[in-house]
Amino acid sequence: MIEVTDLRKSYGRQGKTLAIDGISFTAGEGEIFGVIGPDGAGKSTLFRILASLILPDSGKALLNGHDVVNDYRKIRQIIGYMPERFSLYQDLSVEENLQFFATLFHTTIEENYHLISDIYRQIEPFKKRRAGALSGGMKQKLALSCALIHKPEILILDEPTTGVDPVSRKEFWDMLQRLKAQGIIILVSTAYMDEARQCSRIALMQGGSFIATDTPQGIIDSYREILWSVEGSRITALLYTLRQLPGVKSCFAFGERLHITVREELHLEELKQELVGQGFDDLRIAPIKPTIEDCFMAIDNQ
Amino acid sequence: MKKVIEVSGLTKRFGHFTAVDHITFDVKEGEIFGFLGANGAGKTTAMQMLCGISKPTAGSGTVAGFDIIRENERIKCNIGYMSQRFSLYEDLKVWENIRLFGGIYNLSGKVIERKTEELLERLDFREERSTLVKYLPLGWKQKLAFSVAIIHDPDIVFLDEPTGGVDPAMRRQFWEMIYEAADRGITVFVTTHYMDEAEYCNRVSIMVDGRIDALDTPEALRSQYNATSMDEVFRQLARKASRSE
Incomplete structure (x- = not known):
């Protein structure tokens, strides 16, 4: 369960730039919760706070009962996080990257192979290739594999399909639906509206606030124009x-x-x-x- | 009508791997030409040859009237280029980026000054003149990057996924800038993964496994593949790919 209460964060001198302006929401097991908003709405800041990478100014966020500020060590064990920019080791091979992440979390590729097999199988023929030499779609598949290898309870994906072609995007989302069915909670941001349609619920974010939170159909039904x-x-x-x-x-x-x-x-x-x-x-x-x-x-x- | 790109049998091999496999096509002056393909289909390699930064293994052609093999340096002066990844210097201010790119394209100080004013006015950016580029929202950066890429009024501008990760409202504003540039006679060569944007192009090519498997107007492609959208056309073609990225 993700439980966020009145989260706030500002940047700059005297907190001039308000990035997160009082956000509250919950997302439960087996949900894909999508955050949709214009550039600069604060989506990445929100995700970084939930991933325990930056501190909020005020408010509270619990991931499966653990506080993102006080229990940050526990948080990092139970989440998988894919940042907006490709952040694996470009000079390591596909297999070495995966092994590295498995080792960090005291596990092995073999132990959790079943979690990633659907997606990793597609890039396995290239496991000796340097990550930096992969195409966009393959990089995303590797990044997702690395975020999943320690069997996280919650996945936080910041625009995971930017720069990915329509066919690979569909494969990626099919994979997310299977992970959802296994009970993993998925928090995802996207600029593709066909992906927003596939979320269990979405929040429309603007200027650091959620201005509407509902199922995709609910959002459509409340359209007044x-x-x-x-x-x-x-x-x-x-x-x-x-x-x-x-x-x-x-x-x-x-x-x-x-x-x-x-x-x-x-x-x-x-x-x-x-x-x-x-x-x-x-x-x-x-x-x-x-x-x-x-x-x-x-x-x-x- | 004048052709801004004309290539024949363009091929690029890396060892045993054929990244671009005998592509032949042309792009007319003032056209918005969509260059589509799955990740790994060979788009980037093809674009690098067209921009004069990679020598073809075989084939020939001209871009902006210059030979892509013998006159590749002159091509670089007569084209604009913008990619999603790198286009502006984040640690320079807005006006400094304009000044820098104007200088790179050999514009005089006077012309740069005039262009800077025009550009800030058109983008409604006057208040951001002295803002560091890294503090601009992504959509604003992309608009500035596009304006800077055509500051020297090139014959053609290459846009490599200019709207990747950009929200729906900003994408539309960006495309309206593309229309305006095309109206001013600048030919636009653009790659995208948003299939609704493919509909905004005059003609579209779709690359599969290094080849151009389809090339026509969006309307003609939809009827040829018996599809209701470009998304469907793309999926039908991409499914045929044997090369796994």
Whole structure:
């Protein structure tokens, strides 16, 4: 169980920069708890406090009953932590890195092989290769293997799939789902909204606070904007034109179409005629259901 | 239309390993060209050859009008490059980074001064002029890095995963900067792992095992592979890979 109560942390002279501004949450066994937020929201600071690497100014955080400040030695035995930057030994081979981490925790690769076999098997053919010479996807698999080799109860993963291609990301998340099923608590941050969808619960973080915490479906259900999808030719010109219209609150590209939020008084046909009048053709406008990414954009737009 | 990149049979071997395997393609002036592929498919090696920092084992071509084998030094002066990992000096201030890169590209003091003002104005960065780059949020850094990469108005800019780890709102702002650069006539060559961003490109190529297995507009690729999204197209192609990273 992760139990966080009113955690605060500031940086700089006289605490000028507030990084964590009173965060409270709990996450239980068999949960993947996702933290989603813009860059600089404080996600990494929060994770570092929970990993006992930096001290909070105030508040309390317990991981399976152990305090991250007072019981830091115990904390380090029960957590696996993957920092944002690749931080294994580049000059050691794949196998040597894994052995190193196993030894640090007084265990062996053989003893806990069953925990990592799914993911480690994929990089085992390259076990003699230097870690620094691995591609992005393989580095992440090795880092996860190293974070798991001492059989942690809680995994803390700071943007583990940044720079990883879609196929490898899917494999990585399949692995997280299996670890979750084994009862490991997973705390993860991500910039990919398809990954946010796969969490048990997510917290949307901004300016050092959690502004919403719910299941992905719950976050979507609490979306309050009127959301339409717009397709048409000359999509870039369409984007800038839509932003100028008084009835349109926001307009963003979503793949090959645009998502717009509009004021209540704007009617779909009216908008269509306006755009046709401005020389756009081939238009398809329709109300749509929001995705997690729409929810994120709505919060960021506030 | 003028071609900014034109390569034929481009190949790079390391010992027995063929990282890039006879790729042939071109990129037109003002185009936003998406260069996709799984980790380890050969994208970085291919980009290094296009930027003139790695000699091909075989093949030929031109970038910005210069031969990639004989005139690779001149290529470097006529392209911009930005990667996710390293683009700016963290321990220099915002204006110092602009000054440094302007100097590297041989701009005069006067031009650098003018460009600095323009750039700070456009990015709404005036208050951050004297901030050390390491104190900027990642999204801001990426916007600055992109502006600095095109400070010398190159024919083409290479962007290597410019939005890796960047949140959805900031990614969209970044892509709007890419559109603006393309509107000004700068050709954009970009790699990404976000498949929604592949849709924002005029044309997209997908590398598998060192080869270019698909190249067309996103729309044409979706219909060719009978897919509803570029994500699906990518998965279909990447599944064929025999090379394990």
